[in-house]
Amino acid sequence: MNDREIIARKKPGTSSLTFFAVPNLLFGLNFGVLGGMTNAFLGVPFFGSVTLYFGQFFVLLCLTVRGINSAIFAVAISSLVTAISANEPYLIIIFALEVLVVHALLHRGFFLFQAVVYYWIILGAPLLLTLTALTSGAEHDVLFVNGATRALNALMYVTAAALFHWFLPTKLSRNHYQNPPPKLASMIFSLCLLTVTLPALLIALIFINQAANQTEQVIAQKMQANVFEISANINNLLNQNISNLHTVANLISLNKNQNALQLGLLVAKSNLQMIERTSIYNKDGVLILTSKPYTMKNVHGYYSAKDKEFFNHTRSSKDVYISDASFNKDFEDTPIITINIPINSGNEFEGLVQGTIKLTELDDLIDNIVDKEFSYVITDTRNRTIASSMIDNTLLVSNFDFEQTEHDLINSISTILYKNVSYLHEQTTTKGDWTVSVLSDPKLVTTPLIRHFYFLLLFACLLILAFSVVAKHLAKKITRPLEEIAEHYPNTKVHPQIIEDSKVSDEIVKLTNTLVSSHAVMNDFQQQLKEQVDNKTRQLKQLNKELYSLAQKDGLTQLLNRSGFNRFALTSYRNCIRNHLPMSMILVDIDHFKKINDSYGHPFGDKCITTVAKILQKHCKRDTDIIGRFGGEEFILMVVGGEISEHHTRVKLITDTIRSIELNHKNQIVKMTVSAGICSIVEDFTSDFDALIKYADEQLYLSKRTGRDKTSILVR
Numbered sequence: 001m002n003d004r005e006i007i008a009r010k011k012p013g014t015s016s017l018t019f020f021a022v023p024n025l026l027f028g029l030n031f032g033v034l035g036g037m038t039n040a041f042l043g044v045p046f047f048g049s050v051t052l053y054f055g056q057f058f059v060l061l062c063l064t065v066r067g068i069n070s071a072i073f074a075v076a077i078s079s080l081v082t083a084i085s086a087n088e089p090y091l092i093i094i095f096a097l098e099v100l101v102v103h104a105l106l107h108r109g110f111f112l113f114q115a116v117v118y119y120w121i122i123l124g125a126p127l128l129l130t131l132t133a134l135t136s137g138a139e140h141d142v143l144f145v146n147g148a149t150r151a152l153n154a155l156m157y158v159t160a161a162a163l164f165h166w167f168l169p170t171k172l173s174r175n176h177y178q179n180p181p182p183k184l185a186s187m188i189f190s191l192c193l194l195t196v197t198l199p200a201l202l203i204a205l206i207f208i209n210q211a212a213n214q215t216e217q218v219i220a221q222k223m224q225a226n227v228f229e230i231s232a233n234i235n236n237l238l239n240q241n242i243s244n245l246h247t248v249a250n251l252i253s254l255n256k257n258q259n260a261l262q263l264g265l266l267v268a269k270s271n272l273q274m275i276e277r278t279s280i281y282n283k284d285g286v287l288i289l290t291s292k293p294y295t296m297k298n299v300h301g302y303y304s305a306k307d308k309e310f311f312n313h314t315r316s317s318k319d320v321y322i323s324d325a326s327f328n329k330d331f332e333d334t335p336i337i338t339i340n341i342p343i344n345s346g347n348e349f350e351g352l353v354q355g356t357i358k359l360t361e362l363d364d365l366i367d368n369i370v371d372k373e374f375s376y377v378i379t380d381t382r383n384r385t386i387a388s389s390m391i392d393n394t395l396l397v398s399n400f401d402f403e404q405t406e407h408d409l410i411n412s413i414s415t416i417l418y419k420n421v422s423y424l425h426e427q428t429t430t431k432g433d434w435t436v437s438v439l440s441d442p443k444l445v446t447t448p449l450i451r452h453f454y455f456l457l458l459f460a461c462l463l464i465l466a467f468s469v470v471a472k473h474l475a476k477k478i479t480r481p482l483e484e485i486a487e488h489y490p491n492t493k494v495h496p497q498i499i500e501d502s503k504v505s506d507e508i509v510k511l512t513n514t515l516v517s518s519h520a521v522m523n524d525f526q527q528q529l530k531e532q533v534d535n536k537t538r539q540l541k542q543l544n545k546e547l548y549s550l551a552q553k554d555g556l557t558q559l560l561n562r563s564g565f566n567r568f569a570l571t572s573y574r575n576c577i578r579n580h581l582p583m584s585m586i587l588v589d590i591d592h593f594k595k596i597n598d599s600y601g602h603p604f605g606d607k608c609i610t611t612v613a614k615i616l617q618k619h620c621k622r623d624t625d626i627i628g629r630f631g632g633e634e635f636i637l638m639v640v641g642g643e644i645s646e647h648h649t650r651v652k653l654i655t656d657t658i659r660s661i662e663l664n665h666k667n668q669i670v671k672m673t674v675s676a677g678i679c680s681i682v683e684d685f686t687s688d689f690d691a692l693i694k695y696a697d698e699q700l701y702l703s704k705r706t707g708r709d710k711t712s713i714l715v716r
């Protein structure tokens, strides 16, 4: 017996020998490598980081075709490769458990599809959720989508495996689990699921994917629109102010007298937007004119910006400088930024005009621009917050620290982690190299997705429920006429309802009609057979009766033969013994019968015998009288009840009658006599039946010995 035969004959998993059998190892290895490679290289990206894996298809196929021993190798390799490539170690447990549970269920008569569905509903999905929650700490939404997608993913690969298994050549597809054939309802149900529900689910998943992508696009576009609007407004604000401050600077560079300066301030006041203070510094950084007084002054009594960054930067670049955010006491310690425009005369730096903007004002402006569903953060070149809807104004100028991350359910929009919360993120830079970021809650994308998933699961449940009802109903419709026929087949008449119920399909009608007509033929045949058997039985009984009678009777005299006599006489004898009834056993023998035979021939001898028999019958007519031919020319009588003397009288009457008979033989008168022996029981009821006959025989012998034509009597 080779290894293949061992595997085929032994139940799966019963022998440790087969576990390591080379064919199992090779099959497991091949299927496992195929599964692992499929998962590693052909995973289908679904939502964000959720990927669909189809490698388990090979493992399940291996399980059904080769059994658990091969499947263990296959799942070990496949899930290990998948877990490493996807960096999801818990997949090893999920896939390995799937194989073990499905194996156990297949062993109990479940079919593949059913087994996988039960595994994922009862164990797979809840375990996956728990393991992913423990290992990744992802949000509930992500866990839900991940679990649901994996379960639907399982439905897809098991469907593929089941369908593929059906299309395999019979030799290969012979199921390792030799279960009895499934019920028709189960087959219709799985057919419905395979052909309708799963394609529907697949299409629904594709639509959900598309819908999610569209939602993402819409949100991304809205966020981009907000980002651009904010940046446009800021650019506009800065450009307009820069342009007006330039006008002031030009005015001052042309006329450096006090009037020009005053005029410049006036111009600035009337045209500048959101500028809280306009200041003019000379080339040494000394504040020479301001629209709002400074609180800080140096020891000489004036404010000097000589060591300030804005001054040095503007002086050295001789170009517009927008400062970073800082706090300023002159503005109730609120954060500000400044726009600094150099006053250039030819190539000479002559001072600068500065406009100060309170960031709270900027914040208010942007607040009105941004959609309510989004948040925004504007940062300066040092990544300090200029304006933000996410923090309190007192926290402005703090650093905007976030890290780029990946959201499990977001496909294309970039996501960041800010203060441990993830956000969708769109950004751009404005004039002055400020960064405008618009943030939004990923739920804007994931909530519709989750809702779709809930709908999908509900839809799947309803569909499965509907199909199970339809399958049951349909199967019942198909099988009921057949079951009814099977049930009624032994009956003589087929119920008309069965014919009515069979009108489900053409095939069933034909089958029912064939069965009904064959039933009629069979019933007729049975009836005929029964009648024949009855007749034969009756005849047999009659023959038996006759045979019995023949066995009990003597053919010549029609009296009981010896065994017949014994049978009846014994019953009567027992009755007499029990009831102490007097009885007589009488033996009668024709005297010198040999002579009669010899003298007149055998037929005449027979005539003598029948004559004696008739005389005995004539005198012993009571129901209780039993007469038999005891052998040859010897007769036996048993007479019971009444008086013994009456028995003896009767014997005398018989012997007298025989003696008086004149038989004619060829006109010659022939006479005959008989001898008799009687044993009568009156008191001693201890003798047995045979002894009684023996005593009567002794009396007969006595009669013969003492001259014949006599009767000897013994009374006990």
Ligand SMILES: Nc1nc2c(ncn2[C@@H]2O[C@H](COP(=O)(O)OP(=O)(O)OP(=O)(O)O)[C@@H](O)[C@H]2O)c(=O)[nH]1
Residues within 6 Å of the ligand: 556, 589, 590, 591, 592, 593, 594, 595, 597, 601, 602, 603, 604, 605, 606, 609, 631, 632, 633, 704, 708
């Ligand atoms: N015709 C005829 N003869 C029979 C039948 N059965 C027995 N026999 C004959 O009956 C004869 C009986 O002879 P035995 O036993 O010597 O008795 P027996 O001649 O009557 O002499 P005893 O009885 O001593 O008076 C035999 O010759 C038998 O062949 C029968 O059915 N028909």
